[in-house]
Amino acid sequence: MTMAGPGALFFGEEERKQVLEVLEKGYLFRYGDKSAGNFLARVWQFEQELARYLGVKHALAVNSGTSALLTGLAALGIGPGDEVLVPGYTFIASISSVVFARAVPVLCEIDESLTIDPQDVARKITSRTAAIMPVHMLGNPCALKPLLQLARKYKLALIEDCAQACGGSYLGKRLGSYGDVGAFSFNIFKTITAGDGGAVVTSQTRVYERAFAFHDQGHRPLRQGVEIGRRPFFGLDFRMTELTGAVLLAQLGKLETILKVLREKKKLFRSLLVGNQHFTFRKLNDEAGECATILSVIFHDAEKARRVARKLNTTTVDHSGWHVYANMEQLLKQLTVTPEKCPFTCPHYRKKVQYRKGMLPRTEDILRRTINISIGISDRGLGAGFGITATSPTSEIYRRAEEFLTVVNNT
Numbered sequence: 001m002t003m004a005g006p007g008a009l010f011f012g013e014e015e016r017k018q019v020l021e022v023l024e025k026g027y028l029f030r031y032g033d034k035s036a037g038n039f040l041a042r043v044w045q046f047e048q049e050l051a052r053y054l055g056v057k058h059a060l061a062v063n064s065g066t067s068a069l070l071t072g073l074a075a076l077g078i079g080p081g082d083e084v085l086v087p088g089y090t091f092i093a094s095i096s097s098v099v100f101a102r103a104v105p106v107l108c109e110i111d112e113s114l115t116i117d118p119q120d121v122a123r124k125i126t127s128r129t130a131a132i133m134p135v136h137m138l139g140n141p142c143a144l145k146p147l148l149q150l151a152r153k154y155k156l157a158l159i160e161d162c163a164q165a166c167g168g169s170y171l172g173k174r175l176g177s178y179g180d181v182g183a184f185s186f187n188i189f190k191t192i193t194a195g196d197g198g199a200v201v202t203s204q205t206r207v208y209e210r211a212f213a214f215h216d217q218g219h220r221p222l223r224q225g226v227e228i229g230r231r232p233f234f235g236l237d238f239r240m241t242e243l244t245g246a247v248l249l250a251q252l253g254k255l256e257t258i259l260k261v262l263r264e265k266k267k268l269f270r271s272l273l274v275g276n277q278h279f280t281f282r283k284l285n286d287e288a289g290e291c292a293t294i295l296s297v298i299f300h301d302a303e304k305a306r307r308v309a310r311k312l313n314t315t316t317v318d319h320s321g322w323h324v325y326a327n328m329e330q331l332l333k334q335l336t337v338t339p340e341k342c343p344f345t346c347p348h349y350r351k352k353v354q355y356r357k358g359m360l361p362r363t364e365d366i367l368r369r370t371i372n373i374s375i376g377i378s379d380r381g382l383g384a385g386f387g388i389t390a391t392s393p394t395s396e397i398y399r400r401a402e403e404f405l406t407v408v409n410n411t
Helices: 013-025 042-054 065-075 092-100 118-124 144-154 205-215 242-252 255-271 302-311 329-334 361-368 394-409
Strands: 058-062 083-087 104-108 129-132 157-161 181-185 198-202 279-281 294-299 370-374
Touching (some): 058 242, 065 092, 065 157, 083 092, 092 104, 104 118, 129 144, 144 157
Antiparallel strands (some): 058 198
């Protein structure tokens, strides 16, 4: 099975045309002088189109989803000693970005949607909590309504990690438009892709200006290759190139088609599995708005799930690598926050925080019983080594569903 997300399977003449136009002009930097004739401003165009599509005021293109998260945290002023609530089931970047912001990741349980559990979030809010980072895991929108209520009640920032859910929506609004900041990834496994890349989105102009400064050495937005003063702080270099912007501009134009295809294929695959006594499906917080890249089934018995996964040459989700906190060895071995030794460089943080297996028992139980079936993302790192792709014919969907049920019923 091709190890990729759906966007890569839709590459065609549109991407080729966009890239060749940039190459023929010979100018790959994201800034330039339009009057010179060789600057096509593809990154800027992508930012404008993405903001329009998502229904936000501002979009900032960066070089990866990890950069997008770190930039969003910096833009919101999250820093030393601040606690950020993150789910225990997410890609490691959600946690590492908090660490590199010198804040403290506080891990929360998931529920059977495989996204952060709002009830556990409520239990873990303290006087140090500065932000909630819901992750729309596997294209499934988080339960944003109760999370927004908590954020407003306690005056917390909301940072949407939309890396796996570009194009998804919740209650009629695009994911990324609910939070103070939304962060996107465009690597090879994502809904649309340029191999890598990311974006930060917001409707708060001040947050956008700070994000822009952080991603480009402290500069103010939309400079044309010249330095613009009054920089608010030191920044880094997370800029996107014109080649990446060109590919993403073409991919964004295909996003609705990609989602339509995925949703149709998932609907059929799921219908063929309905009624089996050994498993249920994960909860969808907004069925119409999910991206349909993965079909997750949750078994009643963990041992049964393990045997089925082995026969299908895949894994249960708890063994799917750096998307599960209990598999993040650098988190478990290196990060113990104490008043005497704080890797977050905050001398005033007086609470001991240790990360260990078993600290999220509900999360571990759910993931031990879950198998991810690929619909559009074929990635063993997500535990999605079995299933179909976005280009699979109907006959393959029937064949794979029958194979899955045969193994389930005879194992």
